[in-house]
Amino acid sequence: MSVEVTLDTLTKKPVMPADNSDSLSKMFEQSARKRGEKIKVNSKNVSKKRKPRSTKRATQVVSDKEQRWLFDPWLLVITVSIIAIGITMVGSASISIADRNNGDPFYYLYRQLIATGFGLGIGTLVLFTPITLWQKIGPFLLLVSLMLLIAVLVPGIGREINGSSRWISMGVFNLQVSELAKLAMVIYLAGYLVRHNDNVRETIKGFFMPMVVLAAVAVLLLMEPDLGATVVISVTALGMLFLGGVKLWQFAVLIMVMALGVYYLIILEPYRLARIQSFMDPWADPFNTGFQLTQSLIAFGRGEFTGVGLGNSIQKLFYLPEGHTDFLFAVLAEELGAVGAVSIIALFSALVSRIFILAKKADRLKQTFSAYLMFGLAIWLGLQAFVNIAVNMGVLPTKGLTLPLMSYGGSSMMVMCVVIALILRAEHETRYKYPLGNALWSRLMGTHLKGSSSAGREKKSGKSF
16 A cells, blocks of 8 residues: 655655544644543543532522422421311310310310320421431331330230220320331331342342241230231331332232231130121121220211211210220211311321322432331321221221321320321432431531432522521
């Protein structure tokens, strides 16, 4: 191959023919060196030197529209509405029994208000506590709950009411340990699914280990006995494992085993079998085994469409047992009618739906623990509300489960306030790079708590927070 050589007109030196691609590459390389850039020859991607880290203050990573609220407004409005209606109905439903038992018609109302105040105070502390801290202490909370479940069975420590030992006297109120156990189980399981997600999806061992923990909790609850709380915890755990990616055949086998276990637990205890029989035909013995359900159905019938009016219930006057606790919804249906009953069902449906929406958002942002936590709490809330309402309406056999955020009970109200606060905190961390309270907890713990948001989802920069 021959090469044509020419002479430069000024230097009279031979010049090789120009190669356009090489010349452009050399020119670009020289220009890049002058600009202080780092390039790779013959590469299409050209990367600049990394800029020095900004020394500006920490800023929000939410849009201007999202900066209006520190916490989700929809969740707040729905929760406050349910609590307000619940307190009103507790005062109305308990006025007769409180006057008869304690000489003060507002005795239970005052105690419910105090429990709500304590719950809101504890919930406020939870709002300023990072979600990562709950993830770390999940196993410890579960261990404490197991110890309390054992303690409640010890004579002299546990307090027996209506044949069940479910409470520990704390002086001013009785602590229902099962409520703490439900919360601890959800927090622990959410952390477990984060730590062992691959094992849960792929190995039997990863699926089997949380079932051992669940079995230990269930056995202790059944010894109280408290079948309702056992069913709620078990179904909530199964729902979380299903969302965690458990293989379908493992899930199906476990459901069959648990259903068989519940069946034998029912037929082996005469009082449980009697409840099933009275549920099938409550009018067969309306003054004995079917008394609660028949009185509840009468309350629904008297309420009709618009109700008899707030405070005008007849069934709460010593006819309907536990009208301010387990059967609060029946009193509500009598006084506020179908309009009030449907409104409560709509509020709970909206609450659970909103939590699921927030959980899906956390999952999209790769905040896995927050997502699992919110999913678990939503399942728990929705399931317990459904069971209580269904029992009041005669759709399910009678079971001693309170209506969340509404029924009388200090332990239930305080734990439910913590549940809502955890959800609000988790949602808060999906919108803020530097959430509330992280700096304080960093100083207290002597470690740095990173923001939960990632750089890849930063939106607009707003005021520092």
